[in-house]
Amino acid sequence: MVEIIQVNISGDDKPGLTAALMGVLARYDAFVLDIGQSNIHKSLVLGILFKTTTEQSGFIMKDLLFEASRLGVQIRFTPIERDQYDAWVARQGRNRYIVTLLGREVTASEIAEVSSIITAHGLNIDAIKRLTGRMPLDNPGGKSCIELSIRGQLTQDGRLAFQRELMSRSGSGLDISFQKDDIYRRSRRLICFDMDSTLIGTECIDELAERHGVGEQVKAITASAMRGEIDFKESFRRRVALLEGLSEDVMEEIAHTLPYNEGLERMMRILKMVGYKTAILSGGFTYFGNYLKMKFGFDYVYANELEIVDGKLTGRYLGEVVDGARKAELLRLLCQVENIHLEQAVAVGDGANDLPMLGLAGLGIAYHAKPKVKATADQNLSTIGLDGILYFLGLKDSQIDP
Numbered sequence: 001m002v003e004i005i006q007v008n009i010s011g012d013d014k015p016g017l018t019a020a021l022m023g024v025l026a027r028y029d030a031f032v033l034d035i036g037q038s039n040i041h042k043s044l045v046l047g048i049l050f051k052t053t054t055e056q057s058g059f060i061m062k063d064l065l066f067e068a069s070r071l072g073v074q075i076r077f078t079p080i081e082r083d084q085y086d087a088w089v090a091r092q093g094r095n096r097y098i099v100t101l102l103g104r105e106v107t108a109s110e111i112a113e114v115s116s117i118i119t120a121h122g123l124n125i126d127a128i129k130r131l132t133g134r135m136p137l138d139n140p141g142g143k144s145c146i147e148l149s150i151r152g153q154l155t156q157d158g159r160l161a162f163q164r165e166l167m168s169r170s171g172s173g174l175d176i177s178f179q180k181d182d183i184y185r186r187s188r189r190l191i192c193f194d195m196d197s198t199l200i201g202t203e204c205i206d207e208l209a210e211r212h213g214v215g216e217q218v219k220a221i222t223a224s225a226m227r228g229e230i231d232f233k234e235s236f237r238r239r240v241a242l243l244e245g246l247s248e249d250v251m252e253e254i255a256h257t258l259p260y261n262e263g264l265e266r267m268m269r270i271l272k273m274v275g276y277k278t279a280i281l282s283g284g285f286t287y288f289g290n291y292l293k294m295k296f297g298f299d300y301v302y303a304n305e306l307e308i309v310d311g312k313l314t315g316r317y318l319g320e321v322v323d324g325a326r327k328a329e330l331l332r333l334l335c336q337v338e339n340i341h342l343e344q345a346v347a348v349g350d351g352a353n354d355l356p357m358l359g360l361a362g363l364g365i366a367y368h369a370k371p372k373v374k375a376t377a378d379q380n381l382s383t384i385g386l387d388g389i390l391y392f393l394g395l396k397d398s399q400i401d402p
Contacts (some may be wrong), residue, residue, distance in 0.1 A: 001054040004033070004080040006047065007064065011073030013044035020071065021048070021090065024063045028056045034086075038127075044073070083371075085319065097123070098185065099148040099166065100131075100177040102391055103383040106144045114148070116167065121162045122150035131399040136198050143384055145391040149181065162376060170380050175391045177365075177379045184343035184362050188393055191271060192331050192357060195282035195289055195303065195351035198367050199386070201259040204284045207241055211250045214242040232283070232323045232353055244315025248308050255291040261368075263385025268296040270390055270400050277338055281327045283353055302330050324353035329359045348381075348389065349373070365389060 009021065018037065025032065034049040052060055054210070061077055068075035101114060118125060127149040135142060154162060163178045170176040179185050196203045209218035218239045225235035271278055279300035280289045289301040305318040320326060327349075335342050343362035347354070350369040358364030358377050364376035367386065374380050381388045390400065 002051060002082075002396075003054055003057045004049065004082065004085050005057060005061070006049050006078040006080055008076045008078070009044070009046040009048075009068065009283075010074050011044060011071070013039050013042050014071055017044065017071055017073065018046065020067050021046070021064060024060060024067055025050055027063070028052060028060050030056070030060060049370055064274070072122075080245040095153050096126075096149065096151045096181040098152060098177075098179045098181045100145065100175075100392055101148070101178075102143070102145045102177070102381070102388055103173050103176045104142060104144065105135075105172065106146055110169075111146070113169060114176065117162070117165050117169070118148070118150055121152070121154065121158065121165075123154070123162075125149045125150050130398075131391045131394070131396045133401070139332065147387075147391075147394065167378075167380065171374075171382065175383050175388065176382050179363065179379075179392075180313070184341060185394070187344055188276070188346055188363065189340045189344045190277045190279065190334060190338055191348065191389070192281045192327075192334065192361070193298075193345040193347075194281045194294065194327075194351065194354050194367075195280050196284045197350045198348060198354075199261060199264055199280070199292060201261050201286075204254065204288050205221055205243075207254045208243055208246060211241070212246045217242055218393050233321045236283070236304070236317075236321055236323075239316050240304075241315040243306070243313045246313045248311045248313070251287050252308075255288055258288065258291070262387055263387030264296065267385075267387040267389060268298075269396065270387075272297055273400070274395070277334075279324065279330075281330050281332055281347075281357065283322050283327075283351075286363070300334060327354065328356035328360045331360055346389070346393070348386075363392065365392060 031051040032048060033051055035047065037044070037046045064075060082286050099114065099118070101110065115125065125148050129147045131145040131147055132143045134143060166176045166178050193199050206215065206218060209215045221235050221238050224230050225232060268278065278298045280292060280298050280303065282289055282303040284303050286305050288301040289303040292298060293301050302322060304322050307314045307316040307318050313382060331345060331347060332342065335345055342360060345361040346363045346365065347357040347361035348365045349358060350367050350373060352370065352372055355373060355376055358366065363379065364377055365379045365381050366373045369377065369380065369383050374382070379392060379393070
């Protein structure tokens, strides 16, 4: 008769421990159905699920007890009924999610609060993994990120309610990401970024306007658009018109002094290293987007082209305005060009005109965003720099930093 037995081992880790215990199972031709091991600060937790016969099970457990005693670890046996095992097999690959906690530091109270939300929604934590490097005790301005692998059944409404509750706890030093743990999450291939106030810490049109002495007028048009009195395209046309006569040399000066947002260089270095395609989809200007492309190696740039004649801006632009709808359209087109599914795309932005592409991409991240965007987006990153995106992608410091 078949018996299924779960073995749980805990204690100080020692070289050869796994080999010794597996040697016992091998001696009796036991079949390993599942195995998992975790080690934190030299403390080991090892779980083994194996199948054997009633005739052999007693001998196996006796020999495992002997090895555990010799190695100085604790061991516990749990019989598993066949229907329990069959139900476990039927659930494989389904209803699995990832919750990522990210900040300058992640406190015990924050972990406790998030864990309580998980429990309240009938979900269970399978595994916890630290993605950031080992943290020195004196670490002002550092990063801390842990990833929770959770499982359980959520309806569509339940999933939305769970995500809303998690996002309501995001902020004040903690960012939370909630993603379905599926094949798409593990195979992201394209990341599209807004530029102004996302990759760089300024709005280029404001910089140009200030240099041209029309800063207050441009701000007034922007405020009117924010109040919904005029749409983005009309506000853009009016603001660009005010730049007529500005020298192209001013654009070059601004490009060379752009304030890059924290983590940009590290993020781009690692994204390129692991093979991501990157794009700038901006309501700003191609002049500055192309400068970033040359400096950091972006693969694509789509933004607004200012008309320049005899070294001066004419106050007009060329081609179609890149607004929110156009950004989403470009994201879709880039996925077709790269021959990937939309779920494999990531979009990052801070403003209302980024919402269409944030909602379309498989992973949409509001980066240090305006309140309306933070309230709408599924993922927020506000506590650290752009390289925090790497942790939302599941990358780990020990694997990506030499």
